[in-house]
Structures are given as C-alpha cells and as structure tokens.
C-alpha cells in the first residue's frame with residue numbers, strides 16, 4: 317500500500333514545507349509498510365532529488381495550468397490511482413487545503429487538515445491537530461479506506477534518509493483546465509508573513525511609528541519579515557497585513573522575536589506554534605515570557621540595537 321505525497325515546485329524549486337511533507341510521507345509509509353510515492357510538477361532532475369528525503373518513487377508532470385487547483389487535483393487523482401495509494405499527504409497551505417477538500421469528495425476519503433505530528437497506526441489511523449487557537453489538541457480517527465492528511469509546518473523534522481531517484485513522467489494527457497492564467501503581478505521584496513521562517517514583531521512598547529527603524533534594521537540583518545500586535549496596526553503605526561494573532565494572521569515561523577509586546581492571549585493565539593520564541597520586554601512579569609524559549613528583560617531601545625550590532629559582527633567574522 318503506497319502513501320502518495322503531493323509537493324509543488326515554485327519556479328522549479330521546493331520550499332522547506334515540501335521537504336517536510338516528503339519526510340512525513342516517508343515516515344507514514346514506513347509505519348504502514350508501504351512505499352512513499354511523490355507526485356510533483358518539478359522537472360525530472362529537481363524532482364528526483366526528493367528521493368533523498370525518503371521518496372521511493374517520484375512522478376513528475378509539467379504544465380502551464382498549475383494555477384488551476386481543479387486541474388492539479390485531477391493530476392494527483394491520476395497518480396493516486398496509478399500507484400494504488402490509500403493515503404495522501406499534502407502541505408497545509410491554501411493549495412493543500414483546497415486540493416484536500418476536492419480529493420476527499422472524489423475519493424470518498426476522510427480528511428484531516430493541519431496535522432501537528434505523525435499519525436498513530438495502533439488499531440487504525442489517528443491524527444492530532446491543534447484546536448481553539450492551538451490551546452488544545454484534538455485526535456481524529458479515520459473510518460474511511462482512503463485517508464488525506466495535510467500537515468502543519470514543523471510537523472516533522474527534515475531528515476535526509478535516502479538518495480536521489482530517477483523521476484518518472486506522469487501522463488496528464490486528457491486532463492484540462494477550466495481557467496486560463498492571464499497575468500501574474502508578484503510583490504517583490506520581503507517574504508510574506510505566512511511563509512516567513514524568521515519574523516521580527518513589535519508592539520505598543522515601541523511608543524510610536526517613528527521608532528520602527530530599529531525593528532527594520534534587525535529584520536534586515538537576519539533576513540526576517542516584520543509583524544506587529546493588533547493595537548499597533550489599529551492605530552496605523554504599521555499596515556494591517558502585519559497584524560498577527562487571533563484576529564490577524566496565524567504564523568508558525570522557525571523564529572519569532574517579540575519586542576515590546578505584552579503577550580496577551582489573543583496575540584499568542586496566532587504565534588505560539590512558532591518553533592523558537594524570543595521575547596524582549598522591560599517588564600519581567602510580562603505574560604509573553606511564559607511562552608518564550610529565550611527572554612531578555614530590558615529596555616528594547618537599548619537591547620534591540622545592541623542585538624543587531626552583535627549579529628552584524630557575528631556575520632562579518
């Protein structure tokens with residue numbers, strides 16, 4: 317029984333989440349004593365490299381219709397049927413979620429989105445995902461023959477466990493798209509918050525928008541995307557698309573540096589799944605310290621420029 321993993325190449329390159337999905341699929345295949353088959357739109361040479369992350373077989377297809385999720389779903393369904401899979405693993409991004417829903421209907425499959433860890437296969441397959449803004453974990457048991465899992469970022473570590481394979485071509489003739497891509501306008505510059513691995517975020521402790529230079533400097537030196545607490549965007553100090561939290565964007569970067577943010581529960585709801593949290597706050601009783609991996613008690617106007625300078629020195633050494 318195979319486990320099929322779908323990963324998307326953007327400009328013929330894979331992001332970290334794609335490697336996580338392949339590693340996750342390889343682990344599920346190992347647990348269910350099956351093969352890990354990857355279906356992807358990467359070119360054969362790039363796609364074949366996914367063997368290093370545990371893919372036993374890679375099926376690759378090229379198309380100008382990758383914008384059309386219904387088209388991509390049909391290509392995955394074809395690969396699913398071809399390799400006799402019973403499980404599909406996807407990234408829990410907007411693409412993965414919309415494919416999961418479509419395929420669940422097509423295959424009559426059970427679907428769990430946002431899995432936080434590997435499934436358990438003792439007495440049937442169960443998967444856990446966070447609920448209530450990550451404050452609790454819910455366990456879901458599949459009662460279907462076909463199972464679909466979309467995985468959250470950091471659900472599994474990336475481990476190189478194999479070697480490159482020769483990608484086979486997936487025949488997608490007969491599959492057509494119902495829409496045509498007319499034009500794409502990309503925003504160049506910083507990585508959008510939902511995709512950012514490194515985030516520098518600041519709150520009302522900054523006192524005013526005129527002080528944001530030190531946040532931008534720190535973000536620049538580590539290549540991070542900037543974010544903020546809600547009052548900061550509500551008062552117009554920063555644009556609304558930077559607002560993270562319960563009513564803003566929920567993020568899961570590898571590193572979240574919170575500067576002059578108290579750590580109210582509504583803020584934490586959107587950031588507490590970050591892998592490493594660093595808090596800089598002058599109040600040792602600030603609630604954020606309870607969620608922090610590293611904390612600095614101090615005046616941000618003193619600490620942040622010194623941190624930026626130290627990183628600059630470290631990088632140039």
Ligand SMILES: Cc1cc2nc3c(=O)[nH]c(=O)nc-3n(C[C@H](O)[C@H](O)[C@H](O)COP(=O)(O)OP(=O)(O)OC[C@H]3O[C@@H](n4cnc5c(N)ncnc54)[C@H](O)[C@@H]3O)c2cc1C
Pocket residue numbers: 518519520521522544545546547548559560561562563564575576577578579580581582583586596597598599602614615616617
């Ligand atoms: C329904 C609802 C939804 C909400 N959704 C969100 C949400 O999505 N996101 C969100 O962020 N908030 C949200 N809020 C607001 C939330 O409750 C908090 O009010 C908000 O997060 C506080 O923002 P803050 O930490 O920037 O400001 P404050 O609470 O004012 O905290 C400022 C912090 O800066 C520190 N500080 C001050 N000066 C310095 C200095 N010189 N050096 C170092 N530290 C300093 C202080 O010690 C303090 O801890 C929501 C509230 C409600 C009711």
